[in-house]
Amino acid sequence: KQEVTQIPAALSVPEGENLVLNCSFTDSAIYNLQWFRQDPGKGLTSLLLIQSSQREQTSGRLNASLDKSSGRSTLYIAASQPGDSATYLCAVRPLGYGGSQGNLIFGKGTKLSVKP
Amino acid sequence: DAGITQSPRYKITETGRQVTLMCHQTWSHSYMFWYRQDLGHGLRLIYYSAAADITDKGEVPDGYVVSRSKTENFPLTLESATRSQTSVYFCASSWTTQETQYFGPGTRLLVL
Numbered sequence: 033k034q035e036v037t038q039i040p041a042a043l044s045v046p047e048g049e050n051l052v053l054n055c056s057f058t059d060s061a062i063y064n065l066q067w068f069r070q071d072p073g074k075g076l077t078s079l080l081l082i083q084s085s086q087r088e089q090t091s092g093r094l095n096a097s098l099d100k101s102s103g104r105s106t107l108y109i110a111a112s113q114p115g116d117s118a119t120y121l122c123a124v125r126p127l128g129y130g131g132s133q134g135n136l137i138f139g140k141g142t143k144l145s146v147k148p
Numbered sequence: 149d150a151g152i153t154q155s156p157r158y159k160i161t162e163t164g165r166q167v168t169l170m171c172h173q174t175w176s177h178s179y180m181f182w183y184r185q186d187l188g189h190g191l192r193l194i195y196y197s198a199a200a201d202i203t204d205k206g207e208v209p210d211g212y213v214v215s216r217s218k219t220e221n222f223p224l225t226l227e228s229a230t231r232s233q234t235s236v237y238f239c240a241s242s243w244t245t246q247e248t249q250y251f252g253p254g255t256r257l258l259v260l
Binding site for chain 2: 063064066068073074075076077078081083121123125134135136138139140141
């Protein structure tokens with residue numbers, strides 16, 4: 033069974049720091065991996081989608097990498113700002129477990145706090 | 149330009165009652181999904197739909213029923229609510245299984 037783990041569960045950094053969030057998954061048989069952001073009491077906002085054939089994706093200050101063979105992904109946030117404070121979720125679309133129908137397997141998230 | 153909406157946003161009900169959570173998307177996405185989010189479990193898929201009149205079970209379907217008579221709507225019904233169904237429910241949609249899923253704002257359900 034595919035499992036997704038995010039470490040650490042919570043992270044607090046001062047404003048301006050570059051940081052890395054980690055995501056690992058147990059089965060390398062995936063279609064793609066997505067990073068989402070969730071603000072308190074809100075829905076999920078998609079940040080980056082990496083297809084299994086890709087190594088990384090970039091959007092503004094965000095860069096996500098994927099190493100499928102080792103079952104790892106990282107989300108790099110450059111020059112962090114207080115507005116980046118949120119919970120970041122990693123999700124994989126597995127080749128099995130309904131993944132062909134779009135099922136996502138989520139990690140439990142990393143809660144990021146950026147202090148001014 | 150509403151995107152994907154859910155109603156109600158908050159609901160309190162009692163054990164044994166039937167509850168329906170609504171999901172509506174304006175993009176005509178083919179795929180729609182229902183997830184529940186619980187502390188300690190993260191998000192888990194309840195049901196999904198590939199098109200109108202095509203639905204299938206996810207990881208935690210027991211106690212839930214879905215229908216999709218129109219592409220834009222995907223209601224989730226709790227036939228006889230239990231306390232273990234207290235959760236935050238998210239609806240999502242996407243054009244294809246290759247593309248990103250867009251999430252609604254969620255419905256917070258409390259079953260007393």
